[in-house]
Amino acid sequence: MTDEPATERPKPYHHGNLVDELLRVTVEIIEEKGVDQLSMREVARRAGVSPGAPFQHFASKSALLTAVAEQAMQRLVDAVSEAQDEVATEAPLRRLEAIGQGYLRWALANPTHFEVISSRKLIDFASSLTLQAQNDAIRHSMVELLTLAKANGNLPSERDIQELVLACRAYVYGLARMVVDDHFREWQITGEAETVVLRSLNGFITSLSRTG
Amino acid sequence: MTDEPATERPKPYHHGNLVDELLRVTVEIIEEKGVDQLSMREVARRAGVSPGAPFQHFASKSALLTAVAEQAMQRLVDAVSEAQDEVATEAPLRRLEAIGQGYLRWALANPTHFEVISSRKLIDFASSLTLQAQNDAIRHSMVELLTLAKANGNLPSERDIQELVLACRAYVYGLARMVVDDHFREWQITGEAETVVLRSLNGFITSLSRTG
DNA sequence: TGCCGAATCTAAGCATTGATTAGATGGAGC
DNA sequence: GCTCCATCTAATCAATGCTTAGATTCGGCA
The missing domain is CATH 1.10.357.10 (Tetracycline Repressor, domain 2)
Known part of the structure; x- marks a missing residue:
């Protein structure tokens, strides 16, 4: 059912596992540019999700x-x-x-x-x-x-x-x-x-x- | 020459000694709310000066x-x-x-x-x-x-x-x-x-x- | 005294941020 | 197949760091 063309996956509305992905991406950014350069919005961006989405799972x-x-x-x-x-x-x-x-x-x-x-x-x-x-x-x-x-x-x-x-x-x-x-x-x-x-x-x- | 009515001093265009005042105010804020709560704009606000003014004296x-x-x-x-x-x-x-x-x-x-x-x-x-x-x-x-x-x-x-x-x-x-x-x-x-x-x-x- | 250049500040604006809200969307369970 | 609810989007807010063009004022020099 989850047929995903290797290129341009159709980006399901429900991410499926956003929490883990957010954590993964956060670590990625932190290691890349340091803690003080971390922004919620870039986390959302890299997770391929709207800016408000992360706040559903993390209050701040x-x-x-x-x-x-x-x-x-x-x-x-x-x-x-x-x-x-x-x-x-x-x-x-x-x-x-x-x-x-x-x-x-x-x-x-x-x-x-x-x-x-x-x-x-x-x-x-x-x-x-x-x-x-x-x-x-x-x-x-x-x-x-x-x-x-x-x-x-x-x-x-x-x-x-x-x-x-x-x-x-x-x-x-x-x-x-x-x-x-x-x-x-x-x-x-x-x-x-x-x-x-x-x-x-x-x-x-x-x-x-x-x-x- | 510098006659200043004790109430409502007419707020001279040139502050006269902005640099020192900025430093003073910065310390004030830092002691009050911590470093991470410091913002340039509040420094400017407390010094009674426009948001851009501090940048004339401190590049960042x-x-x-x-x-x-x-x-x-x-x-x-x-x-x-x-x-x-x-x-x-x-x-x-x-x-x-x-x-x-x-x-x-x-x-x-x-x-x-x-x-x-x-x-x-x-x-x-x-x-x-x-x-x-x-x-x-x-x-x-x-x-x-x-x-x-x-x-x-x-x-x-x-x-x-x-x-x-x-x-x-x-x-x-x-x-x-x-x-x-x-x-x-x-x-x-x-x-x-x-x-x-x-x-x-x-x-x-x-x-x-x-x-x- | 009067004027000019330089220093100082304002006002407006840009891109970005954290956080909130109303509403669209889709999956899970009956 | 339908409903409910978690999930997500889109739009928005106020705030921030910083830049720029232009207004204001001061100091020095005639």
């Missing part, structure tokens, strides 16, 4: 971006989780480092997606339980590993877990953000950023474990 | 924001510099911490200004020698202090200065950004953020000085 631009953020965040969570699994048998602090590595590699490989996720003025983080759960998931594994490390006596005893979690988050987030915010023009030769950033992370983790 | 919106950023950055540099001067007689690492404290306090007290400064997609950082010089100034004092600390034997010898500078920048920037990006809804009771963030900074500086 930030609702669209929130949906994109949820997908992206899931990929981040997966990347982090995989990175940790690869060293599942090693010491807690090594696994903690792997989390950071996964996070940083993903952020450097997907800078615009990382921007969508982290800048909570573009998206509606507060109203997305999904995003909050995904965010907590990462934090939770950090707590676990740090607790383990402390129990093993690999951490200075005077620092509590919450404090250390914050430290790790801040450090990794800081590195990622500095790259994304373009604070590294200094040594921004392709690929070098990752090397520098990962070495920096390693130094940080090492300094954590120095027993005072 | 990002040029306006760049000018604002230069002013803000100068205040950041001053704040950091003062914070350091207050502990000028103390140990290098203590002075380094003071830089971080000055930076963080300023960022927390001026979140939207910090956003303008750091997000280099809003401003035209590359074309502002002023901004680059201001940025380098802070980095330079960090290099100095770390060099001093290393000479004093207060740092693990296997880590080089550039690596440590990056670590400090990332940590402080990460903390500041997380607050500004609203990643701290968890304990965002007013004032508490500063306490937590400064304690975290202290922990970081301390961990730097642990000799391995």
Whole structure:
């Protein structure tokens, strides 16, 4: 029934699967020209649909971006989780480092997606339980590993877990953000950023474990 | 000559000092509703001038924001510099911490200004020698202090200065950004953020000085 | 003092955007 | 085969960044 001449498909009135197509096209544009260059109307245009159509499925631009953020965040969570699994048998602090590595590699490989996720003025983080759960998931594994490390006596005893979690988050987030915010023009030769950033992370983790 | 009836000043055709007024008004709006809510036209409106007038002095919106950023950055540099001067007689690492404290306090007290400064997609950082010089100034004092600390034997010898500078920048920037990006809804009771963030900074500086 | 050129501003307009609404269209279920 | 409802179009609104032509005013020079 859906006979479509390969050229000039007759453009059915009902798209059939607009939501997915809108998300796909949004990601396409974001990767092409950055988040701030994204417009609802171009999304509609590329999806081959009228300017008002997307608003049937997403109440606002930030609702669209929130949906994109949820997908992206899931990929981040997966990347982090995989990175940790690869060293599942090693010491807690090594696994903690792997989390950071996964996070940083993903952020450097997907800078615009990382921007969508982290800048909570573009998206509606507060109203997305999904995003909050995904965010907590990462934090939770950090707590676990740090607790383990402390129990093993690999951490200075005077620092509590919450404090250390914050430290790790801040450090990794800081590195990622500095790259994304373009604070590294200094040594921004392709690929070098990752090397520098990962070495920096390693130094940080090492300094954590120095027993005072 | 400039007789102005206190009520209904006759609104001279030539503003006299539009540039300063535009900057003032821009800051006003930014502090009131955030950077992303800033529009050239409202700037013009508040300055009591036609929508096209601002473009005589600032070629684009990002040029306006760049000018604002230069002013803000100068205040950041001053704040950091003062914070350091207050502990000028103390140990290098203590002075380094003071830089971080000055930076963080300023960022927390001026979140939207910090956003303008750091997000280099809003401003035209590359074309502002002023901004680059201001940025380098802070980095330079960090290099100095770390060099001093290393000479004093207060740092693990296997880590080089550039690596440590990056670590400090990332940590402080990460903390500041997380607050500004609203990643701290968890304990965002007013004032508490500063306490937590400064304690975290202290922990970081301390961990730097642990000799391995 | 009077005039001219340059700096400054207005007015009008262009293309674009996010968002809303009334109504056309077509698929799903009875 | 018919009806209902989700889906989409078309038209519209107010707002935005930015440009341009022309009006206004100021400073300097005669």
